[in-house]
Amino acid sequence: MQMSGAQMVCEAIIAEGVKTVFGYPGGAIMHVYDEIYKQNGFEHILNRHEQAAVHAADGYARATGEVGVAMVTSGPGFTNAVTGLATAYMDSIPMVVISGQVPLSLIGTDGFQEIDAVGISRPCTKHNFLVRTLEELPRVLKEAFYIARSGRPGPVLVDIPKDITVDIGDFAYPDSVDIPSYKPTYKGNKRQIEKAVEAIKSAKKPLLYLGGGVVLSNAADLVRELAEKTQIPAVETLMARGVMGAKNPLLLGMLGMHGNYASNMAMSETDLVISLGARFDDRVTGKLSEFAKYADIIHVDIDAANIGKLVDVDYPIVGDVTQVLEKMIPLLDDVDTDRYNAWREILKRYDVLHPQSYVDSDEVIKPQWAIERIGTLIGEDAIITSDVGQHQMWAAQHYPFDRPRQWINSGGLGTMGFGFPAAIGAKRAYPEKTVINITGDGSILMNMQELVTAAEYKIPVINVILNNHFLGMVRQWQTFFYEKRYSETDLSFQPNFKALAEACGGIGYDVTTKAEFDAALEDAIKQDKVCFMNVQTNRFEDVLPMVPSGGALFNMMLPQKTEGEEK
Amino acid sequence: MAHSTNERRVISVVVMNESSVLARVTALFAGRGYNIESLTVAPIPNSEMSHITIATNGSTKVMEQITKQLHKLIPVYKVIEHEEMVEKEMVLVKFPIAENLSDIAALCSTYNGGIVNVGKEMVIAQVADEPKRIKHFIEAAERYNPTEIVRGGVVAIER
Structure with a gap:
């Protein structure tokens, strides 16, 4: 069938089953936008900044597991999208970003809005393409979606020169992909799996170490089955919150820099780490030489480069978590769960000794209380996104996540400004669910223009701003490690958040008491409008426990126990 | 990682012939802080692939990471990294014509080479040998006051 390059882009998006595209038009991508105007196969959401468009596509992808799609123009349109690409890349999120480029004849001439998009995005995409001929466009688009979602997922950029979008040629969207140099490994090696099973059966203190790969692989049910069958306790990374379910008695909590006491002690004392889709990030391991010092390590990862990158692994298994567990679980029929009883008892005592706790207050809203309160009032129905900082850690610690894909945050790159647009993407995917962005007074301003997007498209995302008038996490480090020199972290000067939301077509709530919090949240859920809940919290609350950067996991700064009411 | 010894290694990478694959x-290497000692690249005859030969150094663990990270690049078809490689390197050297040309010719023939060009003021010698021997050749050639030395980088093939 004869059509323009721009039409081919739209046809490919439709063929891939994409329902929503997030983007922002501009000169080099105009032909594609002209075709978007004419078609009915997918909707386009006009975000008010390219970074937000990419984050929204990312949030859509994280909530659904499908490939998210964003579209931007050349030059500044593309450079604005880079943070979004890097965010998705660090967390292995399947995404295709289509960018316009100056016409082929202008490439390399410093043309208007020309920038070397494939050069800039090379280290922050799984792969990228500069399309050079109209003939290769259908194949490139097909490969882009395939690469994005297969193997270890990731964002793929397709940079299309303007003249290619206007040229007319034959279009047949390929049915399949054959890239001889790209063959992801899904099946784990059978003998390695058998050896790992033997290790599990002979361990005394095994520990499941669950990472974001479990979520990406949709393996949460299998992981729960494995834990249930073996009665092996589990710790989750920031990216794996929700995999085990908050009520699961085998879940110890989150480990790492802000992990709870029992989780970090479990990792320090275990004799067998069963790592599933986790990558031993520095925020998880603390001081490497002290990390899981007494343990053998089983490492299941679809990305071979993750295995042995940071820690020496005894049982490497390259493969998809789902496929590996499908083979592994039946081999554990005769596991003796009593073996691990003593170990579970020790861990239980650790949790009693230092539970995840904070000191609540009647005078002021504590941020942890606010998060727990959302959990109590909405719980498993909500999708929670977050920005980056103290509120993110408190949310990860205190929200009762019940299922994977319920918790959406920028873990690897730590991108402030991610939460609001990601919430827009998630809400668009699941309009029936309450979507709440737990954010701070610093982060929310980094993509506040999305109020307009959410208002225009009636995407009623609830932004709970835990407002401590500080860049809280940096302030916390300044308190601990910089002798309280609060360099550029005091955010006492603030916008009127309520008025700001209202000026953009949303709703604002000023919240200073617990009663106001409940009332505002209850009202916000009923509204079909985006809102800002400006929640005044105490200024100097710290995220605890905390393992100081570079310290061993078992050396935690713990919350105080003396003052006020223990929760 | 920091404490293990650095070893020189040659990595052979077979890649799909497509634009910007060398840049990838x-x-x-640049982005992950790996060192490149030399690099050669040329198409493989009768195929849609090219051969990139990289001489680098690092610990066993770093080598393993380099190999795995290279594998992750979409257009990388094959990565070969082991000790059983036949390695060769070429070098071109320019000597003043006033030097003892028969000595230079004899030296070059010892290292699988010879004089390949004679001009009014200069002669050009070419040598192709194992990288270690190329190093020795260059040291020996120093006494004939070479004005320019161009090394070609290592090419390697599995034994």
Whole structure:
């Protein structure tokens, strides 16, 4: 069938089953936008900044597991999208970003809005393409979606020169992909799996170490089955919150820099780490030489480069978590769960000794209380996104996540400004669910223009701003490690958040008491409008426990126990 | 990682012939802080692939990471990294014509080479040998006051 390059882009998006595209038009991508105007196969959401468009596509992808799609123009349109690409890349999120480029004849001439998009995005995409001929466009688009979602997922950029979008040629969207140099490994090696099973059966203190790969692989049910069958306790990374379910008695909590006491002690004392889709990030391991010092390590990862990158692994298994567990679980029929009883008892005592706790207050809203309160009032129905900082850690610690894909945050790159647009993407995917962005007074301003997007498209995302008038996490480090020199972290000067939301077509709530919090949240859920809940919290609350950067996991700064009411 | 010994290694990478594939490989080395000692690239005859030969150094663990990270690049078809490689390197050297040309010719023939060009003021010698022997050749050639030395980088093939 004869059509323009721009039409081919739209046809490919439709063929891939994409329902929503997030983007922002501009000169080099105009032909594609002209075709978007004419078609009915997918909707386009006009975000008010390219970074937000990419984050929204990312949030859509994280909530659904499908490939998210964003579209931007050349030059500044593309450079604005880079943070979004890097965010998705660090967390292995399947995404295709289509960018316009100056016409082929202008490439390399410093043309208007020309920038070397494939050069800039090379280290922050799984792969990228500069399309050079109209003939290769259908194949490139097909490969882009395939690469994005297969193997270890990731964002793929397709940079299309303007003249290619206007040229007319034959279009047949390929049915399949054959890239001889790209063959992801899904099946784990059978003998390695058998050896790992033997290790599990002979361990005394095994520990499941669950990472974001479990979520990406949709393996949460299998992981729960494995834990249930073996009665092996589990710790989750920031990216794996929700995999085990908050009520699961085998879940110890989150480990790492802000992990709870029992989780970090479990990792320090275990004799067998069963790592599933986790990558031993520095925020998880603390001081490497002290990390899981007494343990053998089983490492299941679809990305071979993750295995042995940071820690020496005894049982490497390259493969998809789902496929590996499908083979592994039946081999554990005769596991003796009593073996691990003593170990579970020790861990239980650790949790009693230092539970995840904070000191609540009647005078002021504590941020942890606010998060727990959302959990109590909405719980498993909500999708929670977050920005980056103290509120993110408190949310990860205190929200009762019940299922994977319920918790959406920028873990690897730590991108402030991610939460609001990601919430827009998630809400668009699941309009029936309450979507709440737990954010701070610093982060929310980094993509506040999305109020307009959410208002225009009636995407009623609830932004709970835990407002401590500080860049809280940096302030916390300044308190601990910089002798309280609060360099550029005091955010006492603030916008009127309520008025700001209202000026953009949303709703604002000023919240200073617990009663106001409940009332505002209850009202916000009923509204079909985006809102800002400006929640005044105490200024100097710290995220605890905390393992100081570079310290061993078992050396935690713990919350105080003396003052006020223990929760 | 920091304490293990650095070893010189040659990595042979077979890649799909497509634009910017060399940039992907070199950017990976730069971005992850790996060293490139020499690099050669040329198409493989009668195929849609090219051969990139990289001489680098690092600990066993770093080598393993380099190999795995290279594998992750979409257009990388094959990565060969082991000790059983036949390695060769070429070098061109320019000597003043006033030097003892028969000595230079004899030296070059010892290292699988000879004089390949004679001009009014200069002669050009070419040598192709194992990288270690190329190093020795260059040291020996120093006494004939070479004005320019151009090394070609290592090419390697599995034994």
